[in-house]
Amino acid sequence: MDSEINSKENPSLKYLRKDRLPHIFCGGCGNGIILNSFFKGMESAEMDFDNIAMVSGIGCSSRIPGYVKCDSLHTTHGRSLAFATGLKTGNPDLDVVVFTGDGDAAAIGGNHLIHAARRNINLTVICINNNIYGMTGGQISPTSPKGSFGSTAPYGAQDAPFKLAELVTAAGASYVARWTTVNPVQLSNAIKKGLKTDGFSFIEVISQCPTYFGRKNKLRTPVDMIRYFKDSTVVKRKADKMTDEELLGKIIIGEFANNNRGEFTKGICNLSIEECGKPTYKKSAYKL
Amino acid sequence: MIKINPNLCKGCDLCIESCPKQVYTKSKVSNTKGVYLPNPENEDECIKCHLCELMCPDQATYVEDEKND
Amino acid sequence: MSEEFFIQGNEACARGAIKAGCRFFAGYPITPSTEIAEDLSRLLPKNGGSFIQMEDEISAIGAIIGASWSGLKAMTSTSGPGFSLMQENLGYAQITETPLVIVNVQRGGPSTGQPTMAAQGDLMQVRWGSHGDYEPIALSPSSVQEFFDFTIEAFNLSEKYRVPVVLLADEVIGHMREKIVIDDNIETIKRTAPTEKGEDFLPYKALENGVSKMPAFGDGYKLSITGLTHDERGYPATSNPQDHQKLVKRLCNKILENRDEIARVKLEQWEDADVILISYGSSVRSVIEATFKAREEGIKVGYMKIDTPWPMPEKEVLEVSKIANDLIVVEMNLGQMVHEVERIAKNNANTHLIGKIGGELPNPDEILSKIKELV
Numbered sequence: 091m092d093s094e095i096n097s098k099e100n101p102s103l104k105y106l107r108k109d110r111l112p113h114i115f116c117g118g119c120g121n122g123i124i125l126n127s128f129f130k131g132m133e134s135a136e137m138d139f140d141n142i143a144m145v146s147g148i149g150c151s152s153r154i155p156g157y158v159k160c161d162s163l164h165t166t167h168g169r170s171l172a173f174a175t176g177l178k179t180g181n182p183d184l185d186v187v188v189f190t191g192d193g194d195a196a197a198i199g200g201n202h203l204i205h206a207a208r209r210n211i212n213l214t215v216i217c218i219n220n221n222i223y224g225m226t227g228g229q230i231s232p233t234s235p236k237g238s239f240g241s242t243a244p245y246g247a248q249d250a251p252f253k254l255a256e257l258v259t260a261a262g263a264s265y266v267a268r269w270t271t272v273n274p275v276q277l278s279n280a281i282k283k284g285l286k287t288d289g290f291s292f293i294e295v296i297s298q299c300p301t302y303f304g305r306k307n308k309l310r311t312p313v314d315m316i317r318y319f320k321d322s323t324v325v326k327r328k329a330d331k332m333t334d335e336e337l338l339g340k341i342i343i344g345e346f347a348n349n350n351r352g353e354f355t356k357g358i359c360n361l362s363i364e365e366c367g368k369p370t371y372k373k374s375a376y377k378l
Numbered sequence: 379m380i381k382i383n384p385n386l387c388k389g390c391d392l393c394i395e396s397c398p399k400q401v402y403t404k405s406k407v408s409n410t411k412g413v414y415l416p417n418p419e420n421e422d423e424c425i426k427c428h429l430c431e432l433m434c435p436d437q438a439t440y441v442e443d444e445k446n447d
Numbered sequence: 448m449s450e451e452f453f454i455q456g457n458e459a460c461a462r463g464a465i466k467a468g469c470r471f472f473a474g475y476p477i478t479p480s481t482e483i484a485e486d487l488s489r490l491l492p493k494n495g496g497s498f499i500q501m502e503d504e505i506s507a508i509g510a511i512i513g514a515s516w517s518g519l520k521a522m523t524s525t526s527g528p529g530f531s532l533m534q535e536n537l538g539y540a541q542i543t544e545t546p547l548v549i550v551n552v553q554r555g556g557p558s559t560g561q562p563t564m565a566a567q568g569d570l571m572q573v574r575w576g577s578h579g580d581y582e583p584i585a586l587s588p589s590s591v592q593e594f595f596d597f598t599i600e601a602f603n604l605s606e607k608y609r610v611p612v613v614l615l616a617d618e619v620i621g622h623m624r625e626k627i628v629i630d631d632n633i634e635t636i637k638r639t640a641p642t643e644k645g646e647d648f649l650p651y652k653a654l655e656n657g658v659s660k661m662p663a664f665g666d667g668y669k670l671s672i673t674g675l676t677h678d679e680r681g682y683p684a685t686s687n688p689q690d691h692q693k694l695v696k697r698l699c700n701k702i703l704e705n706r707d708e709i710a711r712v713k714l715e716q717w718e719d720a721d722v723i724l725i726s727y728g729s730s731v732r733s734v735i736e737a738t739f740k741a742r743e744e745g746i747k748v749g750y751m752k753i754d755t756p757w758p759m760p761e762k763e764v765l766e767v768s769k770i771a772n773d774l775i776v777v778e779m780n781l782g783q784m785v786h787e788v789e790r791i792a793k794n795n796a797n798t799h800l801i802g803k804i805g806g807e808l809p810n811p812d813e814i815l816s817k818i819k820e821l822v
Contacts, residue, residue: 098381100437101428107671110682111386112436117413118390122435130432143664145513156671156683159646161664163516164673164683165509166539172501172509177664179497179510180471180517184665202509205502272396274432300390312390358497365492371470373518373663374495375546375606375638378468 102126105139107159114153116224118312120271120297124218125154127274127295128187131281143184145174147199150225150299151191151218168199171206174213181372182212182355185285192219192233196252200232207261207290211354214284214291217254220299228302235339239306255294259346264289264353266346270296270319273343280345289353296341379442380418380430386438389413393430393439399423402430448631456594456620457524459627460550461486463598464522466633469548470496471521473510475503475529478562479618480552483524504529508536508549515545516672518638518663520602524550527569528559531576537611538577539674541698544651546605546638546661548598550614552621553728555806564806565618567728567779570756573613580695582702584709585613585757589731591625597754603636604709608701609658615756617779619729619808640666651694652679657701702758710760713752714767716742720749722818723771723796725764725788727753730777730809737814746822756784761791768792773821777801777809797821 102125103111115121132139144155148167155162161184165173170188178186195203195217206213222240223229230240230247233254237246255268265287267280277295284291298304298315309315319341326344329337362370371378380401393416394402401424402416409415416439418424430439454462461483464472472491474484484500491498497514501507504525511521525533530551540547553569555561573585586601588594594616605612641648641660646669653659662668671681676691684690702709716738717723726734731752741748751767753760764787768774774796776785785800792798801817803809 098379098440098442099383100386100431100434100440102431102437106437107682112388115435117388117436118392119435122437123392123433126432126434126437140667141665156673159669161668161670162672163513163664164671164675165512166535166674169505169509169536172506173513175499175501175506176471176473176510176513176515176521177517178513179499180514180519180521181663181665184517201502202506205506271433274429278432312392313395316392316395358492358499361492362495362497366495368495370497371495371519374468374470375515375518375520375663376640377637378470378520378635 102129105129105159106157110157113157115150116301118298118300119150120220120295121151121154121218123271123274124216124277124295124297127278128216128281130278132285134278135282135285137185137285141183141185142187143177144187144189145170145177146189147194149191149194149223151189152194154189168194168197169202170194171199171202171213171215175206175211178211178213179355179358182359183372186213188213188215190215190217192217192221192254193223193231196232196254203258204261207258207263207292209354210262210264210289210351212288212290214281215293216281217292217294218297219254219294220297220303222299222303224299224302228306255292255346258292263292263347264351265291265348267344268294268296268346269343270323270341271298272316272319283348289351380421380424381440382415383438384409384415386436387413387415388436389415390435391416392433392435396433397430398427399425450629451626452629453624453626454591455482455622455624456591456616457482457552457622458486459591459595460524460598460614460616461490462629463595465490465494466629467520467599467602468635469520469522469602470494471511471514471519472496472523473499473501473507473514474523474525475501475507477526477529479554479621480524480526480550482621483550504532505536508533511547512536512540512545515547516664520606522548522550524552526552526554527556530569530572534576538579538581540611541577541581542674543672544609545611546609547611548601548605548614549611550616553615553617555804561806563618565729565779565808566804566806567617567730568783568804569615570780570783573615574757580699582699583613583757584608584610584702584755585615586754587615587728587756588620589728589752591620591623592627594620595627595629599633599635606636606638608705609661610702615728617729649679650681651677653697653701656705657697706758707762709755710758711754712760712763713754714763715750717749717751717767717770719747720771721747721822722773722775723767724748724750724775724777724814725753725784726750726777727756727784730779733809733811733814734777736811737818740811740815741818746818748818759787759791764788764791768795771796773797773799775799775801775814775817777814779803779809
């Protein structure tokens, strides 16, 4: 492609490994919308793209970093936050972004999620919550609404789902927000704030999996799914005045936490300064 | 100018759905990949809000801003 | 210059880590390894390093893999139950070729077993614990001095071959106090960054010894690191059988083809021996005493002390099997290394086991009476 054509392309493409496109996501999957929103948020936060490192676990959403032209660590199921904790502590200069899903973050990685929030380590976590295990073929997840159908819930999910934004807020994160794929502008704004927050940031994005969640729950097309989101969202300020009954089946969107408290890697670095008079080493494997 | 990259578009129709000005319509015939591409039939209506770019999961849409000349 | 100390094995390990250049530790408390974490929580901040107590052993190894890619030498320590939890990410470190050190201070198992008693029951877990094919490196110290020395050696091997290295100690070595000598001049292997710059660098294209250079995150290489089978760029390549064969065979061969350089044994009084005792880790201490007692009684006994159970020093085991009539493997389990020795020795010699479980070291007199049975 000559540069003339090259420049006339979707604004996200310049950040992607074009030799890997098109990506593996199904038509209408929310992952790509969230990726676009991430780049928009990154640009408005005036982040240095070359300084971003992405970490992910296993699942469809965890495949995102592999398509981005940045350092990426595609790890084991549920453990992205553990790897990211080591990466960020080892080099706090990096802007570490974690992409994870509802199964990855809330089921197998649930413990790491609350502990990373408790430590308030400066990571920006984007949790793509599509209420289903997509990559393995549509099994219910810990966020599947009660009564929703999945390949392991042919009679409907029997147990109550986690409310992830609320959970992570309670665990102590500095910045928490929830948006959906029909709010890409607000989402990119939340990502901007998350990137700028010096502490643990958790942005939950309710997203569509038309292939599995949609097909099993009478929302067959991507368009059906985003119409459903539009109809179901309630902003947090309004939701705060509603009863549990009124909120049944609703998606609460907005900011859940935005505060400053001590950040984890700064504490570790300060301890080093106190104990040996200098900050923690960076890239010392090449020197020591 | 609006462009759709036929190598990337998977025909999910989210641009058609999300455009506030109903710029896009769905093609009547599928391309060689079996995708019914969106067609920016009412391009004159486009207000350059770029929402379709943001809502395109496959990074296939491109909306060119008017040149300030 | 050198200094002498009278310290516990676990403490020697922590000091060895600092000397080796380790500047990151993540771990979770577990008997009988906890003193390593405790000592490093004190030592690392004094040496410009980071210490994190994680929520479990799965995240501990995850964190040190992340730290390793940030450009630090990193370590964790644990015992059986924690080592079991680490197996999945150990495989991740193998396939992504991430240098790191895992200390397993063994205790009696299975399960919670005997937390405060020594064992050597994790030998085969090191070999086969994670799924799929790989060739581990493990070092097994038999004294406090060796726990210090082997910690440094473990870091050096991990950097040289870009692999996780397991330091397979046990409760006896971990908690025993002995005099050790720490030399001022300790040779460490530093990680080498690629000389070429930019995105054209292939992080999984092997150089002559089967290993490629390792850049850090943030160096501008735009690395794509994944636990999926990957090509030389690091991109997932999961459906082509050739891609998988090429990667996994290279991972195994970089250890197997360098086995002679990695494997370390010590042979004593073997040239004329009728019986050769083979052991590793703390069991070696009983073997040395039994050899001494046997020789005093005029019985021709020698011993082989295996410092690197993995990769097995096959050449040396084969050699001694052609000299002695009987090989006795002494280990604190119901028979693990003995199967390896049998496999290598074939019909050259008769292979026997003294396998002691319960937490006590094998008694030299037990070994002696087994020798007397045979000669």
